[in-house]
Amino acid sequence: MFEQLSRLDPDPILGMLAAYRADPRAHKIDLGVGVYQDELGRTPIMRAVSDAERHLLVTETTKTYQGIAGDPVFNERLLALLLGASHRVIGEDRVRGVQTPGGCGALRIGAELIQRARRAAKVWVSTPTWANHIPLIGGAGLQLAEYPYFDAASGGIDFDAMMDTLSRVGPGDLVLLHGCCHNPTGADLDLGQWRAVTELALKNGFTPYVDVAYQGLADGVEADVAGVRHLLAAVPEAVVASSCSKNFGLYRERAGAVYFIAATRAQADAVQTQAMAAARQIYSMPPAHGAAIVSTILGDATLRTDWLEELGEVRGRINAMRTLLAARLAGNAAGKDFSFITRQKGMFSYFGITPQQVTRLREEFAVYMMESTRINLAGITPANIDALASAVHAVLEPAA
DSSP, X not given: OGGGOOOOOOOHHHHHHHHHHHOOOTTOEEOOSOSOOOTTSOOOOOHHHHHHHHHHHHHOOOOOOOOTTOOHHHHHHHHHHHHOTTOHHHHTTOXXXXXXXXXXXXXHHHHHHXXXXXXXXXXXXXXXXXXXXXXXXXXXXXXXXXXEOEETTTTEEOHHHHHHHHTTOOTTOEEEEESSSOTTTOOOOOHHHHHHHHHHHHHHOOEEEEEEOOTTSSSOTTGGGHHHHHHHHHOSOEEEEEEOTTTSOOGGGOEEEEEEEOSSHHHHHHHHHHHHHHHHHHTSSOXXXXXXXXXXXXXXXXXXXXXXXXXXXHHHHHHHHHHHHHHHHTTOTTOOOOTHHHHSOSSEEEOOOOHHHHHHHXXXXXXXXXXXXXXXXXXXXXXXXXHHHHHHHHHHSOOO
């Protein structure tokens, strides 16, 4: 049986990580992997997370299952963080959630539910989008299509082209939107653009499918989802995936949830039973520990305040590296304008150099980034930024 299977190429990100780890050069710089790193290159456990774990160690009395939908208190508290406790759909009791193994689990259960509801549904994704969106959603049997998004010339959004394409998307189809900190480009919709997308969704009848993986890492936990909240207050139906991997630093704990907004309470109840049935077929029960940490933090005023403070420190470091990098790259020999980096949001930026320059950075200067030129700003530190800037200046030099 197994002899029929061929060896697959490694995941591009993991393959790059393996090459980085095997590189013996002490000055190597990793701008590829999508996790937060502090100024010492560590991905630390947040203070509030450690405090919550100590509390759970003392108070937790069982390791039995919590049920297919997960911890209802976690689901409720994460929803309040996402939408605000007084949001319209919460007041109208037409939103239901299922705890999932991280954001990937949320996206997949969302896709499974969509497939159950409408097999012919097409999901429109931005060009580019996070690479794993494609197999997660397509693997559920859904069709995918693309809408224009990133404008390489400005480092922002080609909003006119985006809206022109979405104007032809109608009822029964879904549009996947990044809630904030667009991965991989860092180019985010502003509030006015969110309002325009909302108006188009209402006019054409397509359903929003929102991926909120980085709440709090752009401008703050409230500001980052202002557009999402506006959209979800207006549309009759939506699917929303939420991840706690980045903003709580709980990457390996797999804490997330998927929420379904329906037109009525009865429809919301029916959707939740279908989502639970889909989860039962795939992983049965979600992991409990990460969700318990998040629920403990969000339910305790002191822990929540400490978490928000440390999240602000994380956000501040990323934004400081954006500003510093753009300044260091100014005046390069190619005349390339890198000021777009300061206008982008979150951990990532599309660097906008050639594949040949990416190769030179890796081979000559031990600077590792994705072939797409996505860089993780959290991989930049005060200790390596000068070397990074010098390397970029060198590869931008016109050939003699």
